[in-house]
Amino acid sequence: MAHPQSAPTEEKAQATELKTVGQPVQRIDGWEKVTGAAKFADDLDFGPGLLHAFIIDSPHAHARIKGIDTRAAEKVRGVVKVVTGKDFPFRFGLYMKDRHVFAQESVRFVGEQVAAVIATDPKTAQRAAGLVKVDYEELEPILDPVKAFEQTSDLVHPDLGSYTHVPWFFPKAKTNVAHWRKIRKGRIEKGFAEADFVLEDSYRVPRYAHCAIEPHVAIGLFDASSRLTLWTASQSPYTQRHVMAEALSQLGLKHKDVRVVTPYVGGGFGGKAGVTMEILAAALATAVKGQPVKIMWSRAQEFRNTYMRLGLVNKIKLGVKKDGTITALKHTLYWDAGAYVEYAANVVNAVGLSSTGPYKVDNVEIDSICVYTNLSPGGPYRGFGYSEFFFGLESHMSKAAEKLGMDPVEFRRKNAIRENDTLPYGAEMNPNGLLEAIDKTAAAVEWGKKEESKDPNKAIGKSVVCFWKAPAMPPNASSSAFLKFNEDGSINILASGMEIGQGFLTAMAQIASEVLSVPVSQIRVETPDTDRNPYEWQTVASHVTWSCGNAVKKAALDAKEQILDLVVRALNLPKESLFLEDACVKSWARPGWQLPLKDFVISGIQVEDYTFKGGPIMGRGTFLPEFSSAISDPETGQGGHPNVHYTTVAGGVVIELDKETGKIKVLKAVLAVDVGQAINPSMIKGQITGGMLQGLATVLYEDMRYDEKGVLLNPSFSDYKIPTALDVPAEVIPIIVETAQPDGPFGARGMGEHTMIPAAAMIANAVHAATGLRINSMPLTAEKIALALKDKAKGS
């Protein structure tokens, strides 16, 4: 078993002769951020003409709008306009068009936008909004996904059957089921018949909020020439442009007329993907032509009216043989996807494809069901559904091992999926370092070594879990990049991946640096402006290092090719002898000779007759995974290739649990992730340290609490507690595994979301190890554990 602190990335980089890729270089946006120079959307100035909008939202989870009286608000001095749903009867949505800009006849969640006041200053807008009278007829809210699944009347969306959607969704008209992803592989009954044990259980996961510290903000300007510009805090400038251009196409807008500018984003985690409140800025801008209008969400609105992590009830039935072989898995997932699922349904779809976990299972039946409820719209949250189902699945795997009397690490090793094994949907598994990740995690938590607390009231528990995640994307999600040289040989890279904190800009600079031998300090990568930077689908799914990284690498190779061709043409050197080193062209054929890039990448190379050859060097690169397909048999899920690859990971913890109070102290948290090739190990470690804490919070104390009418009870940081600097694990051990991804840039694959996914299962299994308790509903708060321990003591 390898030593946990191995992963000598720098050494490896030397061995494979990589110079920049694999190095823990300083972030290129670091200095801007520590000096306050970095500008976020709310920091941009629009002058005294800027208007401000305040949104009137629904106090009811489910109600019919009987009437809206805006007259009093319109009379307030400083109010420019009051708009309601009738002003914008357009549908929109990313994967399914089930939303309107403003509520139409009914409201479907507390916080849904009903009307807006636009005024010359924010306080006037807010004051006037209080004068807008909305007359509601309250309806019974639908809050439980399992009940909603069975319901056939009083539906959340009576017109579901008429909605347009991507071809890989299967909504059921006249029900609350917006999508049902089925996987049928092998023969499930035969698999259970072969099993020596069959274990069944169900698990419940509440909703969670992203809690990026920067709230959503958007500024829209529909200028006098009818071009629409949006400045947004967004992970998805191009997707926003597309959705807005489509939604507002009745105004005659072409894509070229819509421009989205996204400065630095103050945390995304999926919450700023797609389009949520930004559609309001676009629509309201068209209502006040010629003047910019700004909308900024309050912290309470952040909790009510953006994407939320979906709630889940999942039922697992697992068949295992005495020797530890898994023979069958039936996994049924009821997702509380909220009032609009235009994005959430793809979370449900992604999980449906992958909820076997990283195990070789020959007989599989998965039903991942997207259910409408009268709660805030579900959507992407770091992990895209995987955190949710792995709580149950990895708890279940440990239970199975216990039932068999088998070591849970050995049980996982035995069933771990290998390269070329068949995936749940029929395609083959990619190369991966899952076993190495498991072994290194086990070593890091000193698995097998019995530990006891010095305090008799406290118990130590350990766990090791494993998991996987694939990017969830349309099969033709693409990336592109331009790379242009400057007069001094420095480089500007234009791409539209988003810097959301993960280090995207730096990773792209490192990739280009590696190809062109220009130092990272001489490369600038800017945040997107859709007028200037080329297309990128979205910065989600842990895919931009891989996908946009490929585009940037191709752009750099394109530039390199132009450079070498020019040198061949102008100086008549053999092309195969040329190479780039230290920002110069050099030749094996002419030792000692070198031509600095800065001498010719703009102005060309002067030849014998004093004329010049060449011109500005500009590279272009595009990437689209041409092997991917989302079309398969709807009844079995077999036939397509919906996922481009899986990143495999293992995680583990050592906890100390106070048996009286139930309070957990995380002594050690370990994550071993197969990143293919580390582009920047320092940034990877940063992702692990941060994502791990975000995950631990979801299992230790966070959750969104609603009353019986669907009203959120904790929409603030006072009541929805996120971790502070005092709440960190005593030790976090990040482990980098590198089994190259054949189609990744230098072998890299993504890992941003993966840092959060295992936390709940890690804690649940460690709590079991420490106390014998099995708690099947998240979060595992100290209170819940203390009460369960009391019950257990009474019972025994």
Place this chain on the structure above:
Amino acid sequence: MKKIAIEFKLNGTQRQVEVEPSDTLLEALRERVGAKSPKCGCDRGDCGTCTVSFNGKTVRSCLVLAVEADGAEIVTLEGISKEPSKLQKEFAQRNAFQCGFCAPGIVMSATELLGKKKKPTREEIQEAIAGNLCRCTGYTPIVEAIEAAANGGK
């Protein structure tokens, strides 16, 4: 609404502005004098990203009324950054921040701590920035950068 004229020193420069009685110091700094480093993350004192120095002590500028700043001396991250500190260098070199939205508040809180205490313990550092929420980093790289600045600092 009737405006009130106030005067304060911002990053060494005397400023006069007119504010409404209900304006917060955060609003006055961002909207009236263009000091954009203090951010609005919650507008109720929970997140700390609006932290500024007020007469030598850090405050959450969203919880201070602008009129209270009349005659005060205010320092924001812009003021500190005229001559970047050892602390800021450690933050940058160690890739301590990710999205950077919490950075202005954390740099202010950590600067105050190191001004008061040359060699703070790890717990004192954690305590000093416990009022500054960060969702990206898991805090450890930030705490380590502050420790390094203290150990290598003046």
